[in-house]
Amino acid sequence: xxxxxxxxxxxxxxxxxxxxxxxxxxxxxxxxxxxxxxxxxxxxxxxxxxxxxxxxxxxxxxxxxxxxxxxxxxxxxxxxxxxx
Numbered sequence: 809x810x811x812x813x814x815x816x817x818x819x820x821x822x823x824x825x826x827x828x829x830x831x832x833x834x835x836x837x838x839x840x841x842x843x844x845x846x847x848x849x850x851x852x853x854x855x856x857x858x859x860x861x862x863x864x865x866x867x868x869x870x871x872x873x874x875x876x877x878x879x880x881x882x883x884x885x886x887x888x889x890x891x892x
Contacts, residue, residue, distance in 0.1 A: 809837045817847040818863035818880070822870045830874040839876035843867060844883050 811832050815821035821829065821841050829839050848860035864880060871878035 811837050811839045812842060813839065814842045814844060814881075816844050817850070818843045818867040819847070822867070826870065826874065829876055833875040839871075839874070841867065841871050841876050841878045843878075843880045846880055846882060 809832070811829065813821050813825060813829055815824070821843070829841065833839050846860035847863040848856040850863065851859045854862075867880075868878045
């Protein structure tokens with residue numbers, strides 16, 4: 809079976825369903841953890857691009873621990889003047 813887990817930000821999947829995804833991997837399934845956004849707005853002092861890099865590294869490391877793949881879809885937080 810192929811499992812695609814989609815979360816809004818890096819750490820959402822890891823916190824909310826990491827155990828379930830680890831179980832799927834342990835049962836021999838291919839798991840991809842996809843984060844819709846970079847999570848670059850998650851800190852008040854560190855520049856956005858640095859926060860995005862840190863969170864991406866952390867997400868990839870967490871996926872590696874359970875044997876899953878990790879990817880970022882890269883949707884922007886805002887489009888024009890309207891938040892999405």
